[in-house]
Amino acid sequence: MKVVVLTGASDGIGAEMARQLARREQAGVALVLAARSADKLEAVAADCRACGAQALVQPTDVSRQDDCRALVDAAVDAFGRLDVLINNAGMSAHAPFEEVRDLGWYETLMRINFWGAVWCTHAALPHLQASRGRIAAVSSLAGLVGVPGRTAYSATKFAMNGFFESLRVELIPHGVSVTLAYPGVVATGIRYRGFNAAGEPAGRSGLDERGAMSPAACARLILDGVEQRRREVVMTTKGKLGRWLKLVAPRVVDRMALAALNRDAAPPSKARR
Template sequence: MATFTDQVVIVTGASEGIGRALALALAPQRPKLVLAARNEERLGSLASVCNANGAETLIVRADLTDEMRCRQLIQRAMERFGRLDALVNNAGGTLWTRVEDVQDTGVFERIMRLNYLSSVWCTFYALPHLKQTRGRIVALSSLAGLTGVPTRSGYAASKHALFGFFDSLRIELENSGVSVTIIAPDFVRTEIHKRALGSDGRPLGKSPLEERRLMSAEECAALIVEAMEKRKRVQFTSWRGRAGRWLKLLAPGLIDRIARNAIEARR
C-alpha cells in the first residue's frame, strides 16, 4: 500500500500548475483528493483524470482569500470523507513590478491574503483534524521566501511570512505527530508568470520569463510528493536554493546579485 492510499489530501490551487500536477502525481496512490480553486470547470476536468487514475475526488470551488471559504473547505472535506490526513497550501499568485511603480498599494494586501493568510486560515481550521490522524501540513513558499527579489517585493514578503508561520507551527506541533513541510521552489513553468500582477494591479497576460528553461510542474510535483512522504522540513528544487541559504550568511551581496540576475537574465 502506498503512503497516501485511502488518505484524505486537500490540495488548494489545484486547477492549474503545480497544484494540478501534484493531484495527478498523487492520484495513482488511490487517495481521496479534495481539489480547491475558483475555476470549477478546470477542477472538474482534473477530477475526471484523477478518478480514472485511481483517486476519489471532491471538488470545492472557493476563493480562498475569504476566511469563511477556507473554513468551509475544511468542513466540506470532513463532511464527505470524515477525516483529514494532509493539507497542501498551494494556492498563490505573484507580482511583477518595482515598488515605486505600483499604482495601487492594494496589490500588497491582495497578495498577502492569497499567499499568506489563505494558508494560515486553511491550516487553522484543519489543525484539529490533522492532529487526530498525525497528518501532514505542506506550505508552498518559494526561494523568494528566503531572500529578496527585485520586482517581487510583495510576493517575497508573503513567502517570507509563510516560512515564519510554518517554522513556528512546526515547533508548536513537536510530539503531536503532525509534520510541517515547506516547499521552496525555484522557477517552475506554470501559469503564475503570465498571471502576475503588474504595476497597474492587472495580470501581465504574458510571461516575462523564458519559460522553456524552467523546471516543469510535473518535476516539481514529484519532489513535493517525496517531501510529503518523508515528512521533510524543507524541500528545495534547485542547487541555487540549497546553496543559497548558506551563501547568504557568508556573502549577502552576492545573493542579491544572483537574485537580480535571475530576474534580468530570464527576460
C-alpha cells in the same frame, strides 16, 4: 483511506500534484480539490477518478476565510477525516516598488498567499492533530532570498515561512509534520497571470524562464517531501547555494537575484503615467 486537501489544484503544480497523488495512491486516496475555477477542477478530478482515486471538487477562494472553513468542512463531511493539507494556492506579482501607485493589490496578494494558507491550516488543525497528519506549504525561493521586483510576492512567502516554521515546532508533540517547499522557476502560467505594477495580469514573465523546472518534477519533489515528513524541500542547486551564500556573502546573492530578471521581457510598466 488517506484524505488530502489540496489548494490551487486547478492548474500548474497543484493540478500536477493531484494527478500524481491519484496515480500513486489510486483507490487509497480521497482528494479534495480547491481553487476558484470549478470547470478546471472538474477536469483534474476526472483524471484522478480515472486512476481509481476519489475526488471531490470544492470551489474555493482562499482569500476568504469562510471559503477556507467550508473547504475543510466539506472534506470532513464527505470522508470523515483529514490526513494531509497541501497549501499550494498562490498568485505571483512582479513590479518595481517605485512604479506601484496603489498598494491595494499588495493586500490582496497577502490574503491569497499568506492568509489563505493560515485560514486553511487553522480550520484543518484539529482534524490533522487527530490523524497525526501532514501539512505542506508551497513557498518559493523568493521566500528565502529577496528578489528585485518582487517586494509583494517575496513578503508573502517570507511570511509563510515564519508562520509555518513556528507552527512546525508547536506541532512536534502532536505528531503533525510541516513541510515547507521552495520551488525555483517552474514552467507554469503563474507569472503571466500575476499582478503587474498597476495590479493587472502581467501577461508576460518578469523572470528568465530558461531552464525552468517542469511542473511534474516540482510536484514529485513536493509529494516526496510530504510523504517523508521532511522539514523542507529546497529546489535547484542555485537555490540551495543561494541560501547558504546569503549567510557568508550576501552581496553575491543580491547580484545573483538581479541576474535572474528577464531584461528582454518588456518595456517598463506605465503604472506611473
